[in-house]
Amino acid sequence: MKKLLFGAIACMAILTSAAMSRAALVDVSVQFENLSPTNGISYAPIHVGFGNGTFDGFDNGSVAPAPIVTLAELGSGADWLPAFVAAEPNAVTGSLGGGPILPGASASGTFRVDTDVNPFFTFAGMVLPSNDLFIGNDNPQAFRIFDNAGGLAINQIDQTGAQIWDAGSEQAIANNAAFIAGANAGNRVAENGVVSFELTELQTYNGLQTGAGYTFDSSLVSGATPIGRFSFSVTAVPEPTSAALLGVALVGFSLRRRRA
Numbered sequence: 001m002k003k004l005l006f007g008a009i010a011c012m013a014i015l016t017s018a019a020m021s022r023a024a025l026v027d028v029s030v031q032f033e034n035l036s037p038t039n040g041i042s043y044a045p046i047h048v049g050f051g052n053g054t055f056d057g058f059d060n061g062s063v064a065p066a067p068i069v070t071l072a073e074l075g076s077g078a079d080w081l082p083a084f085v086a087a088e089p090n091a092v093t094g095s096l097g098g099g100p101i102l103p104g105a106s107a108s109g110t111f112r113v114d115t116d117v118n119p120f121f122t123f124a125g126m127v128l129p130s131n132d133l134f135i136g137n138d139n140p141q142a143f144r145i146f147d148n149a150g151g152l153a154i155n156q157i158d159q160t161g162a163q164i165w166d167a168g169s170e171q172a173i174a175n176n177a178a179f180i181a182g183a184n185a186g187n188r189v190a191e192n193g194v195v196s197f198e199l200t201e202l203q204t205y206n207g208l209q210t211g212a213g214y215t216f217d218s219s220l221v222s223g224a225t226p227i228g229r230f231s232f233s234v235t236a237v238p239e240p241t242s243a244a245l246l247g248v249a250l251v252g253f254s255l256r257r258r259r260a
């Protein structure tokens with residue numbers, strides 16, 4: 001009987017320590033839908049990260065930092081993603097979509113995130129066509145996706161036309177714009193401005209053929225027009241370590257029980 005009691009206590013101790021050491025890991029799926037009307041705006045791949053809320057990629061009213069400039073002018077996350085990880089070595093980052101995300105289309109990705117370490121979501125993506133327009137969150141703590149229990153605190157983030165930023169880095173000249181047929185996006189004329197909300201600049205590209213073949217129409221996108229939506233869903237990560245421990249504990253328990 002003593003052995004049985006000891007076995008039960010040992011079993012509980014192992015299970016308790018397994019539960020306490022458990023990281024709050026989830027697989028979070030992120031989908032970005034381009035809600036812009038047909039012939040409205042498209043997007044370059046959307047770059048995202050889950051972090052601790054300290055990486056701040058840009059500020060409204062200030063000169064855009066270099067990583068946001070390359071992202072807003074050419075759609076690339078080649079500077080922004082490393083800048084995120086340099087600021088937050090434990091952040092989980094990635095990109096949604098491998099090419100332009102056209103009106104009505106979606107792009108998605110799945111990320112393994114420790115909800116205790118990286119509860120905040122940050123995003124940045126170039127608006128197409130444009131010279132330096134983008135969407136993104138100025139405040140790195142604007143979207144706390146996970147609550148303290150590791151559940152989803154936010155399952156959707158909506159964007160409208162009024163939330164489009166101008167990086168203030170490149171003048172709006174259609175011949176130098178990305179996603180305009182025949183233009184050379186590698187050319188640029190410096191704007192020497194600051195980051196600001198900017199919607200009217202889209203008129204620069206009206207009536208021009210986009211890289212996807214449709215003719216762009218800025219009148220389809222007003223400040224209130226839904227232009228994008230992030231949706232989140234989570235799946236718990238199986239825990240091989242605690243499952244194995246549970247197995248060992250149960251075997252030990254039943255052996256002791258048989259002997260007693």
Ligand SMILES: [Ca+2]
Pocket residue numbers: 056057058059060137138139140
């Ligand atoms: Ca900021």
Ligand SMILES: [Ca+2]
Pocket residue numbers: 131132133166167168169170171172191201
């Ligand atoms: Ca500009």
